[in-house]
Amino acid sequence: MEPDFKRPKMAQIPPSPVVHIRSLPPHTTPQDIHAALEPFGAIVNVSLIPNRSQGLAEFTDVHTASRCVYSSQQGTQPVFVKGRQVYINFSTSQKVHTQAGDTSQPYAVPGKVLMMTVMNASYPINVDVIYAVCSPLGRVLRIVMIRKNGVQSAPPTARALVEFPDANTAAAVMSSLQGANIYQGCCTLRIEYSKADRVNVRYNSEETRDFTVNLPPPPAAPAHGGYGSGAPQHGHHHHGGAPAHHAPDPYDPYRSGGYQPRSSYPPRGAQASWGGERRPRPCPPSVVLMVYHINKGSISCQKLFNLFCLYANPIKIKVLVSRDGMAMAQFEDLDQAKSVLEMLEGVEVQGQRIELGYSRNQELTESPAEVTLPSGLPAMEDFRDAQKHHMRFKDGKPEPGLEVSKPTATLKFYDVPDNFSKDDVNKILGLYAAPSPMEVTVERDESGKVYGYLKYHYANQATDAVLVCNNVKIPTADGEQSDAIFKLSFTSEGDASSAPAAANTASSEQAAPEASGDGAATTDAAAPEADAAATTTTAADGDDGADGAAEATA
Structure with missing residues (x-):
């Protein structure tokens, strides 16, 4: 029996075993959706809708799909994908269709072979680049670059099949590199499991390589080049871009200031370097x-x-x-x-x-x-x-009182009224739906000025508090806004914890209030459903x- 509650207009769709998912975060994979919806029951198929932050999931029956839709809409069991709450309704489709000829598997199951798609490949991508990115995270067995008719689309993309010794290594690499940029601001990695269980390599070249045996080079390429003609010459690739020796150093997950590994997999060759300096940026400095x-x-x-x-x-x-x-x-x-x-x-x-x-x-x-x-x-x-x-x-x-520090789990507030108290801090945090700190302290310096600290478990909580509470006006006792400003800064004072990796914050207490507080839910409710089946990942x-x-x- 359908629960008795008022559903939005868009929800007046006949029940179906297929559900429509909105507000998916960037870099979502079918496996992410499968993991989020699996608690409701068995899933037959999953499809992503490119460029729409939407997807479709097919359950085994209408009853299971209904439990998913009603539980998520009532709020008794909200669904989160990669830390973001998503919104679910019945689809107008009765089945999620796969690509023609693909009936064996709706999508690849976790294995030891990864399909790596490099979006916005502004620099040449070859076996050496892919190996440089993956090898610090685990042993790489084989790599094959996949070219389509020798020409890539604009913006250019590159694809590679990468084989690892086992599924655990592949999962660690996928978790650490998903969504990372090989070079600053470009060459973004989209990673999914391949249906292949082995990568076949005949020759060792810039396009294919087996790291377990010493294979011969490919036959000499014809002068005109093209698909199947062997390795590109002089570091140039068919999709264009700068010569390989002009490209910046690839992304190093253990040294760069960008993404950090999101798994506990021990690094292999973590001391390896692709040029001792921090990777150069493709663009010159700009304001x-x-x-x-x-x-x-x-x-x-x-x-x-x-x-x-x-x-x-x-x-x-x-x-x-x-x-x-x-x-x-x-x-x-x-x-x-x-x-x-x-x-x-x-x-x-x-x-x-x-x-x-x-x-x-x-x-x-x-x-x-x-x-x-x-x-x-x-x-x-x-x-x-x-x-x-x-x-x-x-x-x-910096102005007096401001500490210039990288984000930490401790915030400092300063330049507040003389009668400012813990209750005032908690009032501001509640008013703007900020994460609640473990501890709030209020102190006075030698001149009598009031300041204090907000101590969180993790730096990401403190960062989200800065987003919503920094620079807001301090309310008066009667609830009116005063001219005094609540100023925050990060500080290393008393900080003993750093934020967990993004992939581990699916239950973060601040994620849901932030999404609803800025109107994401109403926007997604108005978004029309696109039921066309799709199997590709979102655009770069x-x-x-x-x-x-x-x-x-x-």
Whole structure:
């Protein structure tokens, strides 16, 4: 019997064994959906809808699908995928269709062979690059590059089949590298399990290699080249791009300031280096930074300002509504942009690790027409006048009380009224649905000024508190807003814990309030369902090479 509750208009769809899932986070795989829905019952098939943050899942029967839909809609058993709450309804389809000729397996089960897709391959990708990325995480047996007719699409992509000794090694590599960029701001990895149980290699070249035996090189290639003609010459690949010797050093999961390994798999060859220095950036330094992998459903320009202002004076911030998970920020000078990049590269924000890179633009320009975010807030804001009093740096120096520190699990508040108390702190945290700290302390310095600390379990909780509570007006005793500002900064004072990896925060207490607080739920409710079957992963987030075009269409 169907539970007695009022469902949204969109939910008036006849029950079906197929459910429609909305608000999926970037880089979602069929395995992620399977893991999230499996508690409700057996799943027959899963399909992703590219570029829509949506997917379809087919249960064995209508009863199981109904239990999933009603439990998630009533809130008795909400569904989270990679830390983000998703929204589920019945689909208008009765079956999820796979690609023609593929009837043996709806999607690949975990195994020892991975299919790696490199999106926005601005630099040549070959066996050596893939090996350099994977080998610190586990032994690599074989790699085969997959080219389609010798030409890649624009933006270019590259694909590779990579075989490991066992499924555990493959799972560790997949967990650590999913969504990471091989080079700063481009060459994003999308990884899924392959249906193959072995990678067949006949020759050792830049396109195919068996690391377990010494195979001969391929036959001499014809002068015209093309598909099946052997290894590319002089480091150039069919999809174009710079010569291989001009490419930056590949992503090193154990040294870079970007993503960190998300598994406990012990590193193999962790001391290996691809050039002793931190990897170069494809773009020259700029006062404009690109921000990747943000949670577009719950982020806003103000929230990004609240975080960036701890390291620099943000002038303008723009969320690219036409590019999922991307934003741009302009700062007063190059030193400030560099400071933000170094302090926040790879930091977890709202359950996702962000990446930063220089933009090819030297100025952030407004869109021809006013654009808004799903929450109704502006997609671009200029902070020079409206929030000049929130700028924390003058003549390159931080204001008194501000500690410039990378995100930690402890926040410091300062420059508050003399009668400020713990109750005032808790009131602000509750008013803005911020994560609750383990401990709040209020102290006075020698001059009598009040300051204090908010101590969290993990740095990601403190970071999310900064997003929503930094720079807000302190309420008075009667609930009205005063002119006093609640100022936060990270501090190493008393900090003894760092944030867990993004993949391990599925039950994070702050994830759900953030998503609903900024209007993500209402936006997804209005999104039409696209029931066309799809098996490919979501499109690439893009890189700063396309940020100009993204601005024009944002």
